[in-house]
Amino acid sequence: MTTDTIPRAAAGPSRPRWLSIVGILGVIALGFTVWLGLWITPPDQVQGNLARLLYIHPPIATVALYWAGGVAAASSLLYLWPRTRSLFWDRLAASAVEVGAVFSALTLVTGSLWGRPAWGVWWTWDARLTSTALLLLLELGYMALRRVPADAAIRARRCAVAALLVAVDVPIVHFSVDWWQTLHQGGTVLDPGFHLHVHGSMAWTFLLGFIAFSLLFVWLLGVRYQVEVLQDEVGDQELDVSLAERWSEGTELVGVGADTSGAPDGGGT
Amino acid sequence: MGMDYVDAGYIAALVTVLVYGIGLGLRRRRWERAAKVADPATPVTPGGRS
Amino acid sequence: MWRDAVLVAGKDLRIEARSRVGLWQVVPFAVLVLILVSFAIGPDTGPLRHAAPGIFWIAVLFSTVLSIQRSVAIESGEGTRDGLRLSGIDPAGIFLGKAAAVALQLLILQIVLWAGVTFLFDVRVHVIWLAVLASLLATVGLACAGVLYGALSSGLRVRDTLLPLLVLPVLAPVLLAGSKAWQASLSGNAGSGTEWLRILIPFAVIYLVIGIVLYGPLQEAT
Numbered sequence: 438m439t440t441d442t443i444p445r446a447a448a449g450p451s452r453p454r455w456l457s458i459v460g461i462l463g464v465i466a467l468g469f470t471v472w473l474g475l476w477i478t479p480p481d482q483v484q485g486n487l488a489r490l491l492y493i494h495p496p497i498a499t500v501a502l503y504w505a506g507g508v509a510a511a512s513s514l515l516y517l518w519p520r521t522r523s524l525f526w527d528r529l530a531a532s533a534v535e536v537g538a539v540f541s542a543l544t545l546v547t548g549s550l551w552g553r554p555a556w557g558v559w560w561t562w563d564a565r566l567t568s569t570a571l572l573l574l575l576e577l578g579y580m581a582l583r584r585v586p587a588d589a590a591i592r593a594r595r596c597a598v599a600a601l602l603v604a605v606d607v608p609i610v611h612f613s614v615d616w617w618q619t620l621h622q623g624g625t626v627l628d629p630g631f632h633l634h635v636h637g638s639m640a641w642t643f644l645l646g647f648i649a650f651s652l653l654f655v656w657l658l659g660v661r662y663q664v665e666v667l668q669d670e671v672g673d674q675e676l677d678v679s680l681a682e683r684w685s686e687g688t689e690l691v692g693v694g695a696d697t698s699g700a701p702d703g704g705g706t
Numbered sequence: 707m708g709m710d711y712v713d714a715g716y717i718a719a720l721v722t723v724l725v726y727g728i729g730l731g732l733r734r735r736r737w738e739r740a741a742k743v744a745d746p747a748t749p750v751t752p753g754g755r756s
Numbered sequence: 757m758w759r760d761a762v763l764v765a766g767k768d769l770r771i772e773a774r775s776r777v778g779l780w781q782v783v784p785f786a787v788l789v790l791i792l793v794s795f796a797i798g799p800d801t802g803p804l805r806h807a808a809p810g811i812f813w814i815a816v817l818f819s820t821v822l823s824i825q826r827s828v829a830i831e832s833g834e835g836t837r838d839g840l841r842l843s844g845i846d847p848a849g850i851f852l853g854k855a856a857a858v859a860l861q862l863l864i865l866q867i868v869l870w871a872g873v874t875f876l877f878d879v880r881v882h883v884i885w886l887a888v889l890a891s892l893l894a895t896v897g898l899a900c901a902g903v904l905y906g907a908l909s910s911g912l913r914v915r916d917t918l919l920p921l922l923v924l925p926v927l928a929p930v931l932l933a934g935s936k937a938w939q940a941s942l943s944g945n946a947g948s949g950t951e952w953l954r955i956l957i958p959f960a961v962i963y964l965v966i967g968i969v970l971y972g973p974l975q976e977a978t
Contacts, residue, residue: 460727467723471716489712493719517973543722550715571925578922585912595908598974599922602904605962606926613929613955617936653723660730667737674744 456659463652470649473642481639487554492642494547496650501544502569504654505537506604513600516593527593528669530600531583532661536654538576544569564615571610575603589669757852760845764853769860771830778861782822783868789815790872801878808877809938812869813931816898819865820927821920823858824902828910828919837910837975847972851903855967859899866891882944890937890949893956894930900963901926907974929959 474492481488509530516526548566549559560566579599583592772778793811797803804811831837840850870887873879881887905923909915933955940949 467720471720475712475716486709486712490715493716497719539722539726543719546718546722547715550711550718554711571928574921574925578918578925581918581921582908585914585918587912594973594976598970599908601970602901602908602926602966605966606929609929609955609959609962613932616951616955617932653727657723657727657730660727660734664730664733664737667734667741671737671740671744674741678744 452663453659456656459652459659460656463649463656466645466649466652470642470646473638473645478638478642484555487551488639490547490551492646493650494544494551495643496646497540497547498544498565498569499647500650500654501537501540502572504651505533505540505658506572506607508533508658509537509600510604513597513604516597517601524589524593524669527589527597528662528665529658531596532658532665534576534579534583534600536657536661538573538580539657540650540654541569541573541576545573562614562618564611564618567614568607568611572603572607575606579603757846757849760849761852761856764840764845764850765856765860766853768827768830768854768857772826772857772861777826778823778865782819782826782861783865785822786815786819786865786869787872789818790869790876794876804877805879808873808879809935809942810931811877812873812938813894813934815869816862816866816894816934817924817927817931820858820862820898820902821923823861823865824906824923825916825919827854827858827903828906828915831910841975847975848968850975851900851907851967851971854906855896855899855903855964858903859895862895862898863891866895879942881938881941883941883946883949886946886949887938887941890934890941890953890956893953893960894934897930897956897960897963898927900960900967904963904967904971904974907971929955933959 470492474489478489478492480486484491512526512530512533515521516523516530545566548569552561553559579596582599583596585592587595790811793807793814794804797807797811831840870881874881902923905919905926909919909922912918933952937949937952937956940946940952
């Protein structure tokens with residue numbers, strides 16, 4: 438049968454142990470980041486308590502833009518490259534885009550929660566803000582495209598092209614908005630402001646935030662990937678079952694009788 | 707000043723990661739069950755279900 | 757490749773010339789956008805004049821989506837795509853041809869919109885070469901990116917709702933750079949306007965190249 442082109446793991450992928458360990462470590466690291474960030478570190482000399490948001494906002498943004506974006510772009514490219522074509526890359530890209538969308542949204546939320554007290558506005562047409570917002574919309578578009586039912590190989594190729602186009606577009610958006618700002622206002626309002634005089638516990642907290650969110654990203658990506666595999670698998674099996682049912686209806690109509698030996702591969706195994 | 711915003715930021719981050727993570731876990735479990743249902747021990751044979 | 761492109765472009769344009777969908781649907785729609793946005797902004801000429809370049813490009817962008825949908829719909833008839841695919845025409849040629857046909861229609865549309873903007877908002881283009889150059893470059897970018905996304909969404913049942921969501925964010929830089937270049941040419945400040953061509957040129961070139969490379973694989977996927 439044609440569906441056999443998709444490698445079928447036996448009854449769902451096992452949950453690899455390293456993934457659970459990464460998840461647990463991520464949660465612990467996040468807990469420590471929050472504890473250190475909110476209670477242990479001193480307020481910053483310039484920004485006061487607001488600086489505490491910088492322990493989580495840059496790590497989240499890094500995950501959204503670089504980790505998720507990088508994985509999605511790289512694995513889409515690897516899928517399109519004939520030598521490395523495998524549904525593994527397609528599923529990985531899809532997982533990265535979804536996790537990336539969550540982190541992009543979170544980047545915008547934490548960013549404007551910082552912007553409101555720091556600059557007095559929720560939103561400013563800064564290059565990073567604007568391109569992150571567009572990235573989120575593009576990711577939603579990719580997810581919408583992916584929801585359209587299609588043959589796995591066709592969907593994979595379509596989505597890989599879409600992901601690559603997004604990867605090309607976001608730098609252009611960033612560049613053009615950056616230009617827009619600098620030509621328009623003569624320098625941005627928000628001197629990006631991360632000139633923390635980092636020392637001691639603040640530096641450690643900052644670093645820990647990066648580690649925590651990166652670990653959580655790996656864990657979420659892994660679980661999302663498993664969901665993707667399971668979804669495909671169930672979809673195939675349902676297709677097999679319905680095909681088998683169709684087939685049996687057909688044979689009954691023709692009157693060949695319910696001969697079991699001629700079933701197209703059966704449903705399982 | 708600004709502690710409300712900081713708290714809100716942390717809460718948003720924690721809640722989002724938590725909700726999405728748990729949601730993913732539940733989705734995985736649901737699909738695992740679906741995979742078991744759709745992949746019964748006895749192979750589906752034509753006419754066998756009627 | 758070029759010969760194929762001319763063939764495909766000729767075919768699309770002949771179909772347009774006979775069906776007149778572009779003339780009787782897309783152009784009135786674009787003018788409608790001009791009028792609707794003016795309603796939203798208000799009757800004062802000051803703000804309207806200020807917003808004129810932006811309104812112009814918004815109208816162009818929305819009409820691009822319509823033109824792309826039309827360009828895809830031409831191929832959506834029973835077996836048309838297979839016919840095109842099996843005809844042995846180079847995929848890059850098909851891409852270039854369809855993009856050229858869309859680009860030509862968009863240029864005609866922009867001439868109408870130009871007249872509309874002049875008439876409705878009482879603005880004058882002072883630096884004509886800059887406005888024309890910006891429009892030409894933007895049109896190449898819009899047509900290439902649009903046809904690429906059209907191919908991506910072709911054959912999908914939800915094509916009409918999905919295409920705008922996919923393509924409009926991608927076209928955002930053209931809106932930005934096009935509006936700024938037009939603003940400069942309206943105010944007669946050519947210097948700041950030419951800066952924006954440096955975004956329109958890479959955009960056009962990048963999507964032209966990507967289209968030529970990826971249109972083949974994409975066609976197989978629909």
